[in-house]
Amino acid sequence: MTDPKKTGRMSRRNLILMAGAGTLMASIAPGLLKVEAANASETSNITPDAALQKLMDGNRRYIQQKRTFPDQSRSRILELAKGQHPFAIVLGCSDSRVAPEILFDQGLGDLFEIRVAGNVLDNVVLGSIEYAAAELGVPLLVVLGHERCGAVKAALDGKPVPGHIGSLVAAIKPAVYATKGQLGDAWDNAVRANVKMSVNKLKALSPILAKAVKAGTLKVVGARYDIDSGEVEVIA
Numbered sequence: 001m002t003d004p005k006k007t008g009r010m011s012r013r014n015l016i017l018m019a020g021a022g023t024l025m026a027s028i029a030p031g032l033l034k035v036e037a038a039n040a041s042e043t044s045n046i047t048p049d050a051a052l053q054k055l056m057d058g059n060r061r062y063i064q065q066k067r068t069f070p071d072q073s074r075s076r077i078l079e080l081a082k083g084q085h086p087f088a089i090v091l092g093c094s095d096s097r098v099a100p101e102i103l104f105d106q107g108l109g110d111l112f113e114i115r116v117a118g119n120v121l122d123n124v125v126l127g128s129i130e131y132a133a134a135e136l137g138v139p140l141l142v143v144l145g146h147e148r149c150g151a152v153k154a155a156l157d158g159k160p161v162p163g164h165i166g167s168l169v170a171a172i173k174p175a176v177y178a179t180k181g182q183l184g185d186a187w188d189n190a191v192r193a194n195v196k197m198s199v200n201k202l203k204a205l206s207p208i209l210a211k212a213v214k215a216g217t218l219k220v221v222g223a224r225y226d227i228d229s230g231e232v233e234v235i236a
């Protein structure tokens with residue numbers, strides 16, 4: 001026999017879940033529509049090029065040890081409590097030496113970050129990026145690889161790896177194959193190819209991003225962080 005109490009509880013729970021899903025759809029759908037008719041002033045008060053310049057200026061301050069540590073005050077925290085308006089999405093590596101806020105000299109609420117070893121792109125990562133682009137109207141997306149990336153090295157070495165590290169290596173393998181036999185440093189060639197392939201995939205696989213790029217409201221660039229100098233170079 002079904003316990004009526006239990007059934008009631010389940011029904012209420014389902015109702016709550018359904019209501020939650022409805023709220024989520026309602027909050028995302030207007031954002032998606034916003035992208036369809038997007039223009040720079042509507043989605044953000046900074047253009048894609050100005051956003052890129054802002055990042056590069058911050059990286060210059062970081063290299064020259066002239067960081068200003070912006071947007072980290074108590075008033076910034078209070079301002080952000082009302083909502084976030086980041087000006088750049090960064091898909092970067094989890095490597096502890098490649099922290100975007102530090103190397104771009106930015107603060108709270110400035111960067112929408114997705115960090116995963118080898119800055120690999122999968123559907124879940126793509127979902128996060130599309131959310132930031134469509135719902136938050138972020139004008140710039142940077143895929144940030146870096147010199148001497150351990151995840152890329154594992155893919156290059158091709159040795160057996162334990163556990164789920166294999167999934168990571170498999171995601172980077174195409175960059176290794178694409179650069180096989182190329183002149184120069186095989187490790188760095190694969191790092192660069194891994195970034196460039198992600199940039200191309202982002203533009204090709206996501207209609208949401210492709211539309212925003214076409215409308216001029218989103219710029220997608222690939223960059224490489226130099227572990228030795230701290231410099232970020234735009235490579236795609």
Ligand SMILES: [Zn+2]
Binds near residue numbers: 094148150152
């Ligand atoms: Zn890395």
